[in-house]
Amino acid sequence: MALRSKLPDVGTTIFTVMSRRAAELGAINLGQGFPDYPLDARLGELVADAMREGHVQYAPMPGVPLLLESIAKRLEARYGLGVDPAQSITVTLGATEALFSAIQALVGAGDEVIVFDPAYDSYDPAVRLAGARCVHLALQPPSFAYDWDQVRAALTERTRLIIINTPHNPACTVMSRADLDALAQVLEGRDILVLSDEVYEHVVFDGREHHSVLSHPGLRDRSVAVYSFGKALHATGLRVGYAVAPPELTRELRKVHQFNTFTIATPLQYAIARFVAERPDTFSALPAFFQSRRDLLAGLLAGSSLRVLPSAGSFFLLVDYSACAPLAQLDDVGAANLLLTDAGVATIPVSAFYQQPPAQGLLRLCFAKREETLREGAARLLAFVGPHS
Ligand code: PMP
Ligand code: GLN
Numbered sequence: 001m002a003l004r005s006k007l008p009d010v011g012t013t014i015f016t017v018m019s020r021r022a023a024e025l026g027a028i029n030l031g032q033g034f035p036d037y038p039l040d041a042r043l044g045e046l047v048a049d050a051m052r053e054g055h056v057q058y059a060p061m062p063g064v065p066l067l068l069e070s071i072a073k074r075l076e077a078r079y080g081l082g083v084d085p086a087q088s089i090t091v092t093l094g095a096t097e098a099l100f101s102a103i104q105a106l107v108g109a110g111d112e113v114i115v116f117d118p119a120y121d122s123y124d125p126a127v128r129l130a131g132a133r134c135v136h137l138a139l140q141p142p143s144f145a146y147d148w149d150q151v152r153a154a155l156t157e158r159t160r161l162i163i164i165n166t167p168h169n170p171a172c173t174v175m176s177r178a179d180l181d182a183l184a185q186v187l188e189g190r191d192i193l194v195l196s197d198e199v200y201e202h203v204v205f206d207g208r209e210h211h212s213v214l215s216h217p218g219l220r221d222r223s224v225a226v227y228s229f230g231k232a233l234h235a236t237g238l239r240v241g242y243a244v245a246p247p248e249l250t251r252e253l254r255k256v257h258q259f260n261t262f263t264i265a266t267p268l269q270y271a272i273a274r275f276v277a278e279r280p281d282t283f284s285a286l287p288a289f290f291q292s293r294r295d296l297l298a299g300l301l302a303g304s305s306l307r308v309l310p311s312a313g314s315f316f317l318l319v320d321y322s323a324c325a326p327l328a329q330l331d332d333v334g335a336a337n338l339l340l341t342d343a344g345v346a347t348i349p350v351s352a353f354y355q356q357p358p359a360q361g362l363l364r365l366c367f368a369k370r371e372e373t374l375r376e377g378a379a380r381l382l383a384f385v386g387p388h389s
Pocket of ligand 2: 031033034
């Protein structure tokens with residue numbers, strides 16, 4: 001029987017491949033974005049408590065009310081957004097499911113979706129599985145600034161959705177209020193929705209503010225915003241996220257969600273709600289926590305021939321290797337492979353986030369790691385690429 005692949009050009013993601021190879025080779029893994037430090041033990045206790053209490057059957061399809069309420073309270077405090085959690089918040093299997101379900105719900109055959117490259121790798125396949133097509137607009141390093149005239153020019157009768165990501169993985173930028181104003185202006189009077197990937201909402205540096213579509217009066221009525229407890233609680237394996245959207249968009253999203261994952265692990269939802277209630281500084285502690293790691297890694301690499309690009313947010317920083325003798329002639333996949341096999345450090349080649357990768361030598365490093373991991377990873381990189389000349 002001939003199999004017709006729906007995604008013939010898609011392989012296993014670069015994150016999975018790099019983590020697997022790093023484990024096989026015993027390399028320091030600065031590739032995939034996940035913490036390697038231990039979880040706050042209290043969260044584990046609360047998961048066990050929830051299970052002992054018998055919270056082990058199907059949760060309500062939109063989410064456990066205790067967790068929905070807890071999210072709504074935080075949205076109110078953070079974004080001034082007064083939503084009815086029963087109608088506007090849906091707990092999902094990580095942000096990945098929120099993105100996927102939103103895309104399946106909102107676009108279909110013949111529709112166009114604007115995405116900005118470099119783009120997180122799940123957007124394009126999800127759009128194609130919905131029968132729609134991505135129009136990729138490239139952001140230019142080192143600033144990766146948005147060109148709103150270019151966006152306006154890319155809109156057609158078929159444009160149905162625009163996907164944004166702030167703080168941005170992998171560009172490590174954050175959108176300004178002026179960017180959101182410009183986006184709102186571009187979309188004014190048009191029947192176009194926004195899917196806003198805000199999984200790093202709390203991971204912004206140097207006193208910056210995260211600007212959410214939820215706090216923008218010109219955008220929130222046409223937007224689905226997506227979040228991840230995996231990022232905020234340092235536990236990417238929890239696989240609990242959520243989508244926030246006006247009731248009419250939420251209704252559509254839930255039609256997909258209920259046949260995609262149906263409901264999300266009940267004991268985890270109880271445990272997360274209780275953990276957040278017990279630890280009110282959970283989210284406010286995140287900027288300083290990650291900024292110190294960013295500064296440590298950037299500082300350790302400062303004397304090397306790798307050029308560290310500024311990181312305004314996310315778990316990552318980018319390095320330009322064009323002045324590193326052993327790497328300069330290689331494309332970024334070749335450079336990442338050589339660093340993995342010969343320096344013993346896993347990184348992510350930024351070309352993986354492009355439809356048409358530009359000729360640029362950028363690698364992404366994750367600093368959501370223990371201090372020892374960052375020190376050892378940086379020492380290995382420095383030994384391999386040599387000092388700044
Ligand atoms: N969007 C971005 C930009 C991400 O970096 C990630 C994961 N690192 C996700 C979505 C997916 O989040 P989750 O792990 O909650 O599915
Ligand atoms: N979002 C993570 C990263 O960018 C990876 C998640 C995944 O492997 N799907 O590293």
